[in-house]
Amino acid sequence: MSDSSTRPDRTVDAIADRYVADYCALHPLTATYIGVPGHEHELTDFSPAGFAARQELARKALAAATAATPVDAREQVAREAFLERLGLQVEMYDAQVPQSQISVIDSPLHELRMVFDLMRTDDDEAWESIDARLAAFPAALAGYRETLLVAADQGHVAARRQIAEVAEQVRSWTGQSGTSGNFFDRLVEGAEVAAGLRARLEQHAREASDATAGFGRFLDEELRPRGRESEACGRELYTLGSRYFLGTTIDLDETYAWGWQELARIEAEMARVADLIVPGGSVDDAVAALDADPERQIAGKDAFAGWMQQLADRVVAEMADVHFDIPAPIRRIECRIAPTSDGGIYYTGPTEDFSRPGRMWWAVPDSQETFSTWREVTTVFHEGVPGHHLQVAQTVYRSELLNRWQRLMCWVSGHGEGWALYAERLMDDLGYLDDPGDKLGMLDAQAFRAARVVIDIGMHLQLSIPEDNPFGFHPGETWDRELGLEFMRTHTRMEDDQIKFEINRYLGWPGQAPSYKVGERIWLRAREEARARLGEDFDLKSFHQQALDLGSIGLDPLQAALARIS
Template structure:
């Protein structure tokens, strides 16, 4: 059967990776790893024109069946919002501590294989392209700044500091690019050292450009305002929500979670507070791996065990998906993330964890829930399942479509599922789960609050700063009060929220919509509802906006 939606969107994949080799590598599409994209205004023009043209063509196609109907809806929602953001002038100037052209170029090298001489030659070719790529990006940011489209000053300053860390000017990580090629074959080492040094020097120069040219012109205000925030929220969720209602719900949800935390803490230290329980857990040597290497091994064992026990019980897990790698990242920026497998599964799905320079404890009680979130049953079962289901999903759905609210909402749903299934019977691990749940609820509050310029409710359940208007300082103070995260990691997190509007709430709001979708299906199916069937049906839709997800599930 001819599938016109699939055919057109599959061609779009080829067109995208030809213009953007970074996307090819992140998606695991072979044949483009020696190049970098054109990050100049001309490069952005070409990619935006491709989006607009393909969007119009797909809109005119009549789907052949329900599967293509879902695929078309997903494409129109996702690429349509990408075009809308570009036309609003937000895309080219977007610059934050977690999302920018300089981040994408550096991060892609983490995913490149190093097993063969040919692999190292490919790395060398891509390293040699770094100076030109950054020069083009500098041209773009300069043009955006001249047009008055600038990010907040805070973001420029923090990214400049990150670059000094990557280039060995600051911190303990050393020169990222020099370290990258240190183990290259002897026959290639001189050439690789040369292009690595040039890449590092171009990064250092770019960091100076940020400091001297962009930071002084950056916005004083961290918040982006209602119009931009509403669009960013729709982009990250794939759904339109009432922002004020969601803000109020965030306060209620945080109070619910923290009440549960207080009760759980008393199981750890009789009559004690959450802080008492945290102190006791951190002092317990049985909960400290002691080193990065031991922590990596612990993550791997935990993920492998869940994979083995879940197959055929709560999920149907195909053979290629039964492999996951867990790694400590070679940088010290902080955070945890997941990268999907390559298209042919030669690169397995990988959970990454990054420690900041000031990290001292390698505790398991804090991060058991992270393994469930980033690994199994979270992102790994979600993303690897999508890559695997070529029989159900077209290539664009499998490799290029990602909606934060769907993906991160699923990962939080997975943490909640593990609690429902009894995997947090240990009070310490459960406190870690609740701590992260509360952390994500607090992010809903601060993200919407600071970017919309809202006031702290006078009747907020914590009696905290009633009536004050949110700003960056209040965000940091609030997050300190409602998390147990180390200061270095927390500082990065707060800067992330301030510079990436709408993304942080997509976790908890996404979970809320996933749970609503499950409850609605359960109510409709009654005794015929089966949890494993729900998981299979939902994940087999691929990454999809949360509004289209609910619509598709309603048709089951």
């Protein structure tokens, strides 16, 4: 494939491509996550100086792109996306959000731990890179510690409870609690290398583990006492976070009200589907019947990963060249159980050369040993095809249409998670959820995302619960953690450990959780506008391809670009 972004007259593309190389040099963990080679042995500098260097890089690239003139419509879209993302990135730096970030799902600590999941282990060179990073682990944590303390001195610090929850994660990773054992020990125990390298790996794994455990004590003993008492971040910081995750500005109060209505609509549909499973029964009756069906149960994490892999492979084979154009390298996806038990489900993209495929991961809680497939069919669609894997991997592939920054670095949660949620509903339209149990699983996941809209906005803005809410749920009371837990227990069918993780996630990552349903709302609206505009000429497959070919993009520029689809 030719890469049109390398043409000398494409100034915007050149600026964006140079930013990828410069950023990877300053943030080697990102290089590994997005599949850019050459930095496998390095760790990111998370000290105040490291953050300042990345902030200055963003400012310079933003200024250069602002002054650049696009040569065509494609480069104009690229410029709009670049300016939108880097502009918000600078705002986030100025507000000290990245520098003070510590949450159960997103922080430099998590980036440092998770990067090893993506590293090769197939030869001595790969293990040498792992060893180098393990050796640098204590210094990286020391730099991050300094940054958190500087931010705290300036009044920017996470909530006390969030800090305590991360400290508990550290105890789990280092084998001080839980049943998963020590992550660092497990990382190196299977290394088939020479005795000298093995000795270094074991030594540096111990030192990395000790440094991580020490960081957990720092969180508990030094940072937590300085943390915010309130877990709510407030309207100003929430508005910034919402803009960052969506790429648009929304009316938070209107969206909060819409979330209640959307949840009520979905639950009414769930009741209709439940009646197909247990005639005359409730949703809870249908859930009990499905969970009692041995054909819908899988015991053991490895067996469940195998089931996910089989379903993902089948869907890719059936979708390719029928509903979507799926290039050959994208038809490979891996389903894996994550090496930690934090409770998250996530996707990681492929490398540029596809030597590392796209992967869906599940960090299964320690307490979970059985899995109900009716709940997880839609999860495979969300993380795999036509969800994140199709979206992300095909973007990596489109070098003839997108510059390197668009293909590898640009990610907008409202666009990406909105697409993945849209993909779940699309699979129902395409007949993949004709089984009432699988459809109930999809609707349950949709209800879960709608409930997120309500409680994420409600908890962080400390809103009152509407007196006339459709569920009669604590009318007039003010949202807090306990009401959030109760609401999720009432409106989702998840294990309680997962519900607790979700609430911790929302309170530590303001504005991210609603991006799923808000993004889906905009994808659905854009599709219907295109259908109305094109009439009989509307083609769903063509709409999807043209939309995906834009790459990840903020929801404002997305709506403008989709309105031009013909």
